[in-house]
Amino acid sequence: MMEKELELYLHIPFCVQKCAYCDFLSAPSDEVQRIRYMDALVKEIGGYRKKYHDDYRVTTIFIGGGTPSLLEENQIADLFHALQQTFQIEQDAEITIEANPGTVTEEKLAAWKSLGINRLSIGLQSVNDAELKLLGRIHTYEEFLETYRTARAQGFENINIDLISAVPGQTVESWSHTLTSIAGLGPEHISAYSLIIEEGTPFYDYYGECRKDGSGTARDCASADMPGLPDEDTERKIYEMTADLLAGYGYKRYEISNYAKEGFACRHNLGYWERKQYLGIGLGASSLIGHQRYHNTADLETYIYKVQKKEEIREDIEELSLSDEIEEHMFLGLRKTEGISVQGVLETFGKSIFDIYGKELEKLKSEGLLEVTADAVRLTERGIDVSNTVFVEFLDPVTD
Ligand code: SF4
Numbered sequence: 001m002m003e004k005e006l007e008l009y010l011h012i013p014f015c016v017q018k019c020a021y022c023d024f025l026s027a028p029s030d031e032v033q034r035i036r037y038m039d040a041l042v043k044e045i046g047g048y049r050k051k052y053h054d055d056y057r058v059t060t061i062f063i064g065g066g067t068p069s070l071l072e073e074n075q076i077a078d079l080f081h082a083l084q085q086t087f088q089i090e091q092d093a094e095i096t097i098e099a100n101p102g103t104v105t106e107e108k109l110a111a112w113k114s115l116g117i118n119r120l121s122i123g124l125q126s127v128n129d130a131e132l133k134l135l136g137r138i139h140t141y142e143e144f145l146e147t148y149r150t151a152r153a154q155g156f157e158n159i160n161i162d163l164i165s166a167v168p169g170q171t172v173e174s175w176s177h178t179l180t181s182i183a184g185l186g187p188e189h190i191s192a193y194s195l196i197i198e199e200g201t202p203f204y205d206y207y208g209e210c211r212k213d214g215s216g217t218a219r220d221c222a223s224a225d226m227p228g229l230p231d232e233d234t235e236r237k238i239y240e241m242t243a244d245l246l247a248g249y250g251y252k253r254y255e256i257s258n259y260a261k262e263g264f265a266c267r268h269n270l271g272y273w274e275r276k277q278y279l280g281i282g283l284g285a286s287s288l289i290g291h292q293r294y295h296n297t298a299d300l301e302t303y304i305y306k307v308q309k310k311e312e313i314r315e316d317i318e319e320l321s322l323s324d325e326i327e328e329h330m331f332l333g334l335r336k337t338e339g340i341s342v343q344g345v346l347e348t349f350g351k352s353i354f355d356i357y358g359k360e361l362e363k364l365k366s367e368g369l370l371e372v373t374a375d376a377v378r379l380t381e382r383g384i385d386v387s388n389t390v391f392v393e394f395l396d397p398v399t400d
Helices: 031-046 073-086 106-115 130-134 141-153 172-185 204-211 232-247 267-273 302-307 323-334 343-351 353-366 381-385 387-393
Strands: 003-012 056-065 090-098 118-124 157-165 189-194 253-254 258-260 278-281 288-290 292-296 312-319 370-372 375-381
Touching: 003 267, 003 387, 031 073, 031 278, 031 302, 056 073, 056 267, 073 106, 090 204, 090 267, 106 141, 118 130, 118 141, 141 157, 141 302, 157 232, 172 189, 172 232, 189 232, 232 253, 253 267, 267 323, 278 343, 353 370, 353 381, 375 381, 381 387
Parallel strands: 003 056, 003 278, 056 090, 090 118, 118 157, 157 189
Antiparallel strands: 189 258, 253 258, 278 288, 288 292, 292 312, 370 375
C-alpha cells in the first residue's frame, strides 16, 4: 500500500513572559511544569505508532509555540527519540524549530543540528529596541544578531525571521529600517505579519477599549506612556512597501505574508495551505486527518492527566462535508501567490472549478480582484489587499 504524506506539528506552550499582543496558547512556566508536560508529550507521540507508523510517511515537522527554544537539549532529544520510534520520517523532511533570542545558546543550536533539525524560525519582530520593549519581547536587536550569527556558525542554512508591522508608534521609516536591516542579513525566509489587536491581550485592554469608548479617533489611542497605532495612511504605505522592498533583495512573496529566496518557501506551511494531512501533537494542537478537523484539549492539567490515563484528548471533532472542503481549498489555496490549480480542483473534487464557482469567478475577475486562466485562479495585487472580501465569495459552493 502506498504510504500517505503526513505533516507533524508539536506545540510547546511555554514562554519566558507573555508578550503584550499575544493570544497564542502559551504562558510562563516553571521547570517542574515543563518536565511534566514533556513527559506527557512523549507519551502522546508514542500512542500514535499503531495508527500512523506503517501507512504514513512524515514529510515535515514543525516544533512551534510558545518558545520551544526554552527547553533543554535533552528534552528536545527525548522528543526526537519518540518521533523516530513512532513515525517513518523522510530522509529529506523539513524540520523546523521556533527559537526566541534570549533563550538560545550555542550548545542548544549544536544539539538541534545533530538531531536533524534543518530549519530555524527566529521570532524577532523589529530591529528597533523601543518597539521590542513596547511589544513585551524579552530581547534586544543585538541579542537577536548574536543568535543569528551563532546559528549560521553552527551550520543552519535555512533560517526564517518573523517580523510584525503596524505596531504602535511605528513609522514608514522605522518599518523600512527593520526590513532593510533584516533583508541585508540575507535569511532564506521572512514572515511579515501586520499586528492584530486581539481580545484578551494587554494591547486589547489598552487600544481595543480606547477605540471602542470613543475617547480617540478610530486609530489614535496615544497617551503619555503609550504611542498611538499607525494611522490608516501610514499602515497602507507600510503594507505596500513590504513586497517591493523585499523583492529588491531577492525575496519572492509566495503567500500573503510570507517571502522566501528561491527554493526556500516553507514546505510545512505550504502543506497547510494545500490542505495536506497534518497531525497536531501537544496542548491545543489542531489536526486535519482524512475528512476530520479537531484539536487537542487546551487545558494544561487536563492534557497531562488525560494523556497519562490514556483518555481521549481530542475535542471539537468536525466531520467536513464536500462543501466545507471545497470552501477551505479556496480560502487556503488563494493565500498562495501561485493560486489554485484548475486541474488540482478537478482531481481532488471530481468537478471543474468553473462549474462550482462560475458566477463568482466571473464577478471577481471583472472587478480586477482575481486572475483566471485555463490553468490557475489567483488573487491580483488588488485582490491580495482585500483578500478577506474575496474569500467571502467562495462560501456555499455548488456541489450537486
Ligand atoms: S514569544 Fe511568541 S508565543 Fe511567546 S508570548 Fe511572545 S508572541 Fe506569544
